[in-house]
Amino acid sequence: MSNNDFDEMAAFEQCIEFLNNIGIETTFRKIGNKSFLPGLLINKGMIIIDRDVLEHPGDILHEAGHIAVVPAVDRSGLSERSIIGRKNRECEEIMAIAWSYAACMHLLIDPFFVFHEQGYRGGRDYITNSCGDKSYIGLTMLEKIGLTTNEKNAQRLNVPSYPHMIKWMRA
Numbered sequence: 001m002s003n004n005d006f007d008e009m010a011a012f013e014q015c016i017e018f019l020n021n022i023g024i025e026t027t028f029r030k031i032g033n034k035s036f037l038p039g040l041l042i043n044k045g046m047i048i049i050d051r052d053v054l055e056h057p058g059d060i061l062h063e064a065g066h067i068a069v070v071p072a073v074d075r076s077g078l079s080e081r082s083i084i085g086r087k088n089r090e091c092e093e094i095m096a097i098a099w100s101y102a103a104c105m106h107l108l109i110d111p112f113f114v115f116h117e118q119g120y121r122g123g124r125d126y127i128t129n130s131c132g133d134k135s136y137i138g139l140t141m142l143e144k145i146g147l148t149t150n151e152k153n154a155q156r157l158n159v160p161s162y163p164h165m166i167k168w169m170r171a
Helices: 008-022 059-069 080-085 089-107 124-132 139-144 152-159
Strands: 026-028 040-043 046-049
Touching: 008 026, 008 059, 008 089, 040 059, 040 080, 046 059, 059 089, 080 089, 089 124, 089 139
Parallel strands: 026 046
Antiparallel strands: 040 046
16 A cells, blocks of 8 residues: 555545445455456455555545445446446446545545546546536436435535435445
């Protein structure tokens, strides 16, 4: 794991506890370099973590976002290979980005923990800048599946708006 100005390990442990509390199971075991992201693998809807090769601990929130935004009926069969072949994979990718940003805000973790320099094909600054401007990528999609709401609807429903989440997991 890399070193940053904040306690990355404490943030990682906070993420593990959060994920387990909302119903996303995590486990630790050796996976070597059998995964798309070093040290992380989704298998049967669970996040498998190999601490020895994990490069970016914040990636766990993005991977959890993939699990959270798929329909519950699909979750137990989800793997990193099945994500690639999913019919709505592009939408789910964008929702996972939005979900992971909301998780950072909920946990009071710097978004750059997830949106690190090596990720998002050079789009990290675009993502974080748009969130800073409250022009949230994926918000409309998260609304459509009932996980959050925008400012206008939040006032009408008397609930906090995104990045606050109404629910963390899609039904």
